Amino acid sequence: MRRVGMFGGAFDPPHRAHVALAQAAVQQLALDLLYVVPTGNAWHKARTLSPAEDRLAMARLAFAEVPAVQVDERELRRSGPSYSVDTLRELQAAHPGAQLHLLMGEDQAAGFTSWHAWEEIARLAVLCVVARGSGEGLARLRALPGVRMEVLQWTAMPESATDIRARLQAGQEAAGLVGTAVASYIESHHLYKNT
Numbered sequence: 001m002r003r004v005g006m007f008g009g010a011f012d013p014p015h016r017a018h019v020a021l022a023q024a025a026v027q028q029l030a031l032d033l034l035y036v037v038p039t040g041n042a043w044h045k046a047r048t049l050s051p052a053e054d055r056l057a058m059a060r061l062a063f064a065e066v067p068a069v070q071v072d073e074r075e076l077r078r079s080g081p082s083y084s085v086d087t088l089r090e091l092q093a094a095h096p097g098a099q100l101h102l103l104m105g106e107d108q109a110a111g112f113t114s115w116h117a118w119e120e121i122a123r124l125a126v127l128c129v130v131a132r133g134s135g136e137g138l139a140r141l142r143a144l145p146g147v148r149m150e151v152l153q154w155t156a157m158p159e160s161a162t163d164i165r166a167r168l169q170a171g172q173e174a175a176g177l178v179g180t181a182v183a184s185y186i187e188s189h190h191l192y193k194n195t
């Protein structure tokens with residue numbers, strides 16, 4: 001059976017923890033293919049995201065080193081809110097018989113029941129989570145009926161896109177947090193000067 005993953009995020013910007021999560025998932029879940037899916041219209045976030053083309057270009061640079069990753073534009077092209085359930089339905093149709101795996105950090109796991117059609121997501125995919133916080137989010141997800149969950153082996157990583165944007169705005173270095181290719185892109189496109 002083919003094993004297909006989906007890893008969605010704003011990736012504004014993508015950072016080392018995102019890449020490490022993708023690497024861990026490909027290895028530990030033996031994924032044949034991992035779709036990295038930048039969010040189009042993040043209905044659940046209060047702030048306006050950076051332009052889609054910049055987040056897409058940075059995701060391509062950041063994840064280039066991870067085997068099996070395909071950066072996927074579908075949520076950027078879709079109109080209306082980006083619902084993961086729509087993407088998973090499309091992936092299931094594209095890969096009949098494959099087992100889908102949805103990757104997320106614990107902060108997303110904690111709020112999973114606020115996701116659109118979360119019960120259907122739980123039927124479509126195994127939820128594959130890494131720790132990011134107290135462990136409460138993992139416990140909450142584990143307690144949900146009908147959820148299939150795998151916790152990946154993971155050493156906590158402190159990177160957060162919010163912090164990275166703040167550092168860049170303050171004129172500080174971020175190459176160690178995002179990698180040199182993404183750092184060069186950010187600099188040459190003058191991103192995160194006024195966020």
Ligand SMILES: Nc1ncnc2c1ncn2[C@@H]1O[C@H](COP(=O)(O)OP(=O)(O)OP(=O)(O)O)[C@@H](O)[C@H]1O
Pocket residue numbers: 008009010011012017018021103104105106107108130131132157158159160161162163
């Ligand atoms: N340091 C981290 N450790 C574990 N998971 C992470 C980490 N950073 C991001 N993730 C996970 O990656 C996915 C995409 O995250 P996202 O693009 O929102 O990054 P972020 O750093 O959380 O951004 P922001 O600070 O803008 O909310 C989410 O499932 C999130 O939980």
Ligand SMILES: O=C(O)c1ccc[n+]([C@@H]2O[C@H](COP(=O)([O-])O)[C@@H](O)[C@H]2O)c1
Pocket residue numbers: 007008009010011037039042044045082083084085108114115116
């Ligand atoms: O489908 C939903 O309702 C939904 C609600 C919250 C988050 N998500 C997805 O979870 C992924 C990570 O979200 P974020 O906010 O950490 O970038 C991203 O692909 C979002 O589209 C999806």
